[in-house]
Amino acid sequence: MYYLTMASATTYIDDMRSKPDVVDLPKSEDMTEICENDPSQHAIKPNVTVASSVRELLECPVCLNAMYPPIHQCSNGHTLCSGCKPRVHNRCPTCRHELGNIRCLALEKIAASLELPCKYQSFGCTGIYPYYSKLKHEMHCACRPYSCPYAGSECTVIGDIPYLVAHLKDDHKVDMHNGSTFNHRYVKSNPNEVENATWMLTVFSCFGQYFCLHFEAFQLGMAPVYMAFLRFMGGDNEAKKYSYSLEVGGNGRKMIWQGVPRSIRDGHRKVRDSFDGLVIQRNMALFFSGGDRKELKLRVTGRIWKEQ
Numbered sequence: 033m034y035y036l037t038m039a040s041a042t043t044y045i046d047d048m049r050s051k052p053d054v055v056d057l058p059k060s061e062d063m064t065e066i067c068e069n070d071p072s073q074h075a076i077k078p079n080v081t082v083a084s085s086v087r088e089l090l091e092c093p094v095c096l097n098a099m100y101p102p103i104h105q106c107s108n109g110h111t112l113c114s115g116c117k118p119r120v121h122n123r124c125p126t127c128r129h130e131l132g133n134i135r136c137l138a139l140e141k142i143a144a145s146l147e148l149p150c151k152y153q154s155f156g157c158t159g160i161y162p163y164y165s166k167l168k169h170e171m172h173c174a175c176r177p178y179s180c181p182y183a184g185s186e187c188t189v190i191g192d193i194p195y196l197v198a199h200l201k202d203d204h205k206v207d208m209h210n211g212s213t214f215n216h217r218y219v220k221s222n223p224n225e226v227e228n229a230t231w232m233l234t235v236f237s238c239f240g241q242y243f244c245l246h247f248e249a250f251q252l253g254m255a256p257v258y259m260a261f262l263r264f265m266g267g268d269n270e271a272k273k274y275s276y277s278l279e280v281g282g283n284g285r286k287m288i289w290q291g292v293p294r295s296i297r298d299g300h301r302k303v304r305d306s307f308d309g310l311v312i313q314r315n316m317a318l319f320f321s322g323g324d325r326k327e328l329k330l331r332v333t334g335r336i337w338k339e340q
């Protein structure tokens with residue numbers, strides 16, 4: 033087991049005003065924005081009803097997903113998506129008639145004329161997209177939810193940043209700290225037992241943002257190594273506005289790492305495998321620990337700052 037202790041001396045409380053999430057929508061030619069208070073919105077209400085019934089028509093009766101060309105239909109006019117067609121053994125799932133190979137061009141054309149809101153509207157996206165480019169936008173939508181950054185468990189929780197911060201605190205019992213400097217001790221009583229992956233996560237709150245400090249022990253080939261790195265709870269463009277440094281040392285030696293936090297859109301494993309952090313070989317870690325190599329005692333100090 034690892035123990036984590038905070039040294040009390042060097043913790044500064046930073047400005048904690050909660051900034052509203054900055055939503056940088058991707059610049060896309062086919063994107064139009066709606067304004068919630070736009071009075072012209074009321075005038076087009078009847079069309080909204082038409083659009084939603086067309087949306088129902090565009091829902092595949094089998095998988096309930098939105099249909100994209102080629103949209104198929106039986107001789108009675110029942111429609112089906114191209115993903116489900118091979119799975120129904122040439123029988124219309126609605127009327128059991130033979131399906132054949134008829135395309136529903138009319139529905140495909142109506143779909144092309146539709147404009148729909150991004151499915152992450154409830155996460156703050158205000159984009160409205162032509163039916164056929166909506167999927168592509170949603171794959172890169174800046175408002176799409178993040179995966180839980182907790183490493184080492186198969187946690188499938190997704191959400192926006194405030195939701196994930198609360199989730200880390202409540203469900204993973206993660207240590208939360210205010211401030212942009214830190215001073216942690218990682219202690220392990222038997223350093224010879226390096227499991228394949230041991231991890232510690234601490235969440236820092238500073239500059240109105242949240243950062244995850246990962247400390248991991250893993251086997252690299254035959255050699256156990258320790259690695260510490262920082263991830264930013266937000267998108268890549270925001271992450272690049274920050275830098276951080278980590279220092280570990282003892283016995284008169286010191287290692288210093290300076291880096292840029294990675295967005296939590298990059299999985300912790302991806303960051304780890306690219307060695308984008310402070311990597312400490314076990315021998316060096318034991319050297320830093322002092323004593324008789326029976327105990328691992330690493331003191332990691334660090335700082336996060338905002339680049340101008």
Ligand SMILES: [Zn+2]
Pocket residue numbers: 092093094095096097112113114115116117
């Ligand atoms: Zn389907």
Ligand SMILES: [Zn+2]
Pocket residue numbers: 106107108109110124125126127128129
């Ligand atoms: Zn049919």
Ligand SMILES: [Zn+2]
Pocket residue numbers: 150151152153157158159169170173174175176
């Ligand atoms: Zn979106």
Ligand SMILES: [Zn+2]
Pocket residue numbers: 180181182187188189199203204
């Ligand atoms: Zn989680």
